Amino acid sequence: MTEEIIIAGFGGQGVLSMGKILAYSGIMQDQEVSWMPSYGPEMRGGTANVTVIISDERVSSPVLTEFDTAVILNQQSMDKFESTIKPGGYLLYDPNGISRHPERKDIKVFKIEGAKIAADLGNTKIFNMVVLGAYLKMRPIVKLENVILGLKKSLPERYHKLIPLNESAIKSGMESIEEVA
Amino acid sequence: MAKIKGAIVVDVERCKGCEVCVGACPTNVIGMADNVNGKGYHFAYMADADACIGCTNCAIVCPDGVITVYKKKMTA
Amino acid sequence: MLKEIIQPENLAYKKTELMTDTVLSYCPGCGHGTIHRLMMDVIEELDAWEDTIGVAPVGCSVLAYEFMNVDMQQAAHGRAPAVATGIKRCWPDKLVFTYQGDGDLAAIGTAETIHAINRGENIVIVFVNNGIYGMTGGQMAPTTLPNMKSSTSPYGRDVDMMGAPLKITELISQLPGAYYVTRQAVHTPAHVRKTKKAIKKAFQNQIDKKGGVSFVEVVSNCNSGWKMTPVQSNEWMVDNMFPFYPLGDIKVDGELVTK
Amino acid sequence: MGELKLMKGNEAVAEAAIRVGTDAYFGYPITPQSEIIEYLMAEKPHERTGMVVLQAESEVAAINMVYGAAGAGKKVMTSSSSPGISLKQEGISYMAGAELPCVLVNVVRGGPGLGTIQPSQADYFQSVKGGGHGDYKMIVLAPASVQEMYDFVETSYDLAFQYRTPVLILTDGVIGQMMEKVEVSEQKPRWTDEEIAKNTPWATFGKKKDRERNIITSLDLDSARMEQHNHHLMRKYEEIKEKEVRFEKINCEDADYLLVAYGSSARISQKAIDLCAEKGIKVGLLRPITLFPFPEKEINEMADKVKGILSVEMNAGQMVEDILLAVKGKVPVEHFGRMGGIIHSPQEVVEALEQKIIGG
Structure with a gap:
């Protein structure tokens, strides 16, 4: 099994940390992983994206131009990455702020009202965990228990008290994902 | 009465003849030789040996450290 | 009679064994040799022979390691304070000194000088200021006096065009990391004795971990570069250099000296 | 573990x-x-x-x-x-x-x-x-x-x-x-x-009474001695070339073509050889791990087995010169690389191989 994922959105949406937690979850179930951000000036205020690869085998190129799955969280990223999904692949997006919805017919498209759910839960910072939950429902490549272990590894000790909150956000995401096409 | 008498030994071959020691000597002991050493320098020597009081002034201003100073209390 | 005086028991002065027997590469009458010897005298008196590491610069004293009989490292032009920082940070209980000229310390190495002092590295910097680049043949240095001739200011240093001489010692004395800053000379026996005291104080500060750089400037001649005899050059130094670079303590025990 | x-x-x-x-x-x-x-x-x-x-x-x-x-x-x-x-x-x-x-x-x-x-x-x-x-x-x-x-x-x-x-x-x-x-x-x-005294007896950590002072310098104004020092350095580099070459070979056994790439380019090239395998093209990857010393002997030997070599680097063609020296003209050697901070994709590497080596 190899899953090549692009996660793309605005800086500040927690794109990079969502990718990191996913990668750590892969390590927790003894898989090979890579996490490759786009870096530089575009990280500040503009778009942020990260390529995460989880595989049973040694990961070759950490840099990819086509993906099994895209998680898209703003319009610029939709424009940039919709076309990079392999036929038969998956697209998950948050419709909040999206003016042009996905048009591809050869992929499976899901949506998650991540921003809205996070706001309803009273904490916009857990937006990315809601999206992660939706992703895990759509692509159950890592087990929830390993995601929680991954969270523990990637969060500094002083934030461990927030793990239950993150876990409930992930579960909300899992419950709220909708298949579009 | 006891009198301090001094003497200097110049490492002739290492002396560069800069003459800084000449002016540093309070009793005008030092002169520059008419001869030259192996490097072609007119080296310093005790022109007036009797006058030396062993004060070490010449040695401490010598940039090349070529002067060794001795001093003895003489009982005349 | 001389034979009677010249006996080992009557020895009054002999150069320290911490100076090697290698013939100094400096011009006749150059102050470098005297300053080298004073530093080695001090290290001997402090019984610090086994714990001292020196850093030699680029310039006339590039070969200082041939003459000073202690462990020594040669540094790239201007970088001695950085090299000394590397050594001292790794060996905080050893004595580390740099020996630098004005071209090295006050031109190409200004940044390293200022930042090592600003960090308060616990090292000794001995700075020999003769107002000229000696080794490369008498070019203008940052410390060259106004109207002073050099091979690159053949009509005299034009301050409007070439800038004023840099009083780096006064400048660095303003930094909190400078613990002891003094300016001395070695052209007369009395000045040699004072300079030795200053160098000894500088090393003692380092031994006592006073927390800061001890910086000893020695205004010296460059008779070849100035195109004078050694004796004339010392007189010229007194008449011309000292008015611009006055001798004396500038900062003692971390406090600026008020005159 | x-x-x-x-x-x-x-x-x-x-x-x-x-x-x-x-x-x-x-x-x-x-x-x-x-x-x-x-x-x-x-x-x-x-x-x-x-x-x-x-x-x-x-x-x-x-x-x-x-x-x-x-x-x-x-x-x-x-x-x-x-x-x-x-x-x-x-x-x-x-x-x-x-x-x-x-x-x-x-x-x-x-x-x-x-x-x-x-x-x-x-x-x-x-x-x-x-x-x-x-x-x-x-x-x-x-x-x-x-x-x-x-x-x-x-x-x-x-x-x-x-x-x-x-x-x-x-x-x-x-x-x-x-x-x-x-x-x-x-x-x-x-x-x-x-341990420092034992492992680095040449270092400057204070002259002990029982040894000469240690001097760290790169200067020697005596040209004859300086030439000797240069010879000494060259002998050291020769020894390094003999003993310290490191590299990795992937799918090289029956390869028809060879990619040579290091670091991130090697990772991308590894994906490219997988893509080639899907197309039925047998491509191996030789990844130099030491760039100096360069695995010239291994590349020379590979040149006897393959029809062409592509150097894949994120530059205008630098390592390719060392590959050319190693191959000694036995087979065609070409360079492919993106520059200016652009990372080539595995697909681009495959296309370059097809155009510059297989079709070339």
């Missing part, structure tokens, strides 16, 4: 530095490698092992601090990215001349000049052909994974002290910024004063 962590390449270098017992790190921030000094500062290595970490006023000062500490017998390292490494070249040349061990890391970015902060492999020439002034080389290791970023720190120290030479870890923003699984080793103690 050691503890598993998810780390960036830059963080792995820094953690490895602490764990292998580095005495001092001197650096100056520059993208894309500032995480190295940031990580070190955050980890308080002076509390963990007594390691010194100091942010210098410039790259020039940093490399000279390294020079000082290395001359004094300590395990010391620095890191930078391309423009900063250019500034450090004078100091590196001094260290090669004075035969001092140290570990350098260059997380390469695109140039020339200020260039870009995006990844590149355009510092190959600077790394393997000397870099600074004078006749010298340094050992160059090119990690292709975060694990190798970690492991090569210790390897570099071993080589640096064995041969008394600077060793460079040559990497780029892809490996520096990406996160992968890393197995970290147990903490090793720093050398004691006695």
Whole structure:
């Protein structure tokens, strides 16, 4: 099994940390992983994206131009990455702020009202965990228990008290994902 | 009465003849030789040996450290 | 009679064994040799022979390691304070000194000088200021006096065009990391004795971990570069250099000296 | 098995530095490698092992601090990215001349000049052909994974002290910024004063009564002695070429074509050979791990077995010159690479192979 994922959105949406937690979850179930951000000036205020690869085998190129799955969280990223999904692949997006919805017919498209759910839960910072939950429902490549272990590894000790909150956000995401096409 | 008498030994071959020691000597002991050493320098020597009081002034201003100073209390 | 005086028991002065027997590469009458010897005298008196590491610069004293009989490292032009920082940070209980000229310390190495002092590295910097680049043949240095001739200011240093001489010692004395800053000379026996005291104080500060750089400037001649005899050059130094670079303590025990 | 962590390449270098017992790190921030000094500062290595970490006023000062500490017998390292490494070249040349061990890391970015902060492999020439002034080389290791970023720190120290030479870890923003699984080793103690005296009897840590003073210098005004010193250095580099070549071969046994690539380019090329296999084209990958010494013998041998060789580098064609020297005209050799911070995709590598070698 190899899953090549692009996660793309605005800086500040927690794109990079969502990718990191996913990668750590892969390590927790003894898989090979890579996490490759786009870096530089575009990280500040503009778009942020990260390529995460989880595989049973040694990961070759950490840099990819086509993906099994895209998680898209703003319009610029939709424009940039919709076309990079392999036929038969998956697209998950948050419709909040999206003016042009996905048009591809050869992929499976899901949506998650991540921003809205996070706001309803009273904490916009857990937006990315809601999206992660939706992703895990759509692509159950890592087990929830390993995601929680991954969270523990990637969060500094002083934030461990927030793990239950993150876990409930992930579960909300899992419950709220909708298949579009 | 006891009198301090001094003497200097110049490492002739290492002396560069800069003459800084000449002016540093309070009793005008030092002169520059008419001869030259192996490097072609007119080296310093005790022109007036009797006058030396062993004060070490010449040695401490010598940039090349070529002067060794001795001093003895003489009982005349 | 001389034979009677010249006996080992009557020895009054002999150069320290911490100076090697290698013939100094400096011009006749150059102050470098005297300053080298004073530093080695001090290290001997402090019984610090086994714990001292020196850093030699680029310039006339590039070969200082041939003459000073202690462990020594040669540094790239201007970088001695950085090299000394590397050594001292790794060996905080050893004595580390740099020996630098004005071209090295006050031109190409200004940044390293200022930042090592600003960090308060616990090292000794001995700075020999003769107002000229000696080794490369008498070019203008940052410390060259106004109207002073050099091979690159053949009509005299034009301050409007070439800038004023840099009083780096006064400048660095303003930094909190400078613990002891003094300016001395070695052209007369009395000045040699004072300079030795200053160098000894500088090393003692380092031994006592006073927390800061001890910086000893020695205004010296460059008779070849100035195109004078050694004796004339010392007189010229007194008449011309000292008015611009006055001798004396500038900062003692971390406090600026008020005159 | 050691503890598993998810780390960036830059963080792995820094953690490895602490764990292998580095005495001092001197650096100056520059993208894309500032995480190295940031990580070190955050980890308080002076509390963990007594390691010194100091942010210098410039790259020039940093490399000279390294020079000082290395001359004094300590395990010391620095890191930078391309423009900063250019500034450090004078100091590196001094260290090669004075035969001092140290570990350098260059997380390469695109140039020339200020260039870009995006990844590149355009510092190959600077790394393997000397870099600074004078006749010298340094050992160059090119990690292709975060694990190798970690492991090569210790390897570099071993080589640096064995041969008394600077060793460079040559990497780029892809490996520096990406996160992968890393197995970290147990903490090793720093050398004691006695071990330093034993391991580096040439170093300046204070002249003992029973030995001559130690002098660290690259200067010798006597040309005959200086030539002897150059001969001595050349013999050392010959020994390194004989004994220290490292490389990895992937799918080379029955390959018709060969890709040669190092570091991040090798990772991308590995994907490219998989894509070729799907198309029925048999392509192998030879990944030099040491760039100096270069695996010329192995590449020459591969040239007897394949129909053509493509050098894949993120530059205008630098390593390809060493491949051409190694192949000695036996088979066609071409270069493919993107520049200016653009990372080539596996698909582009496949297309280049088809156009320049297979169809060429």
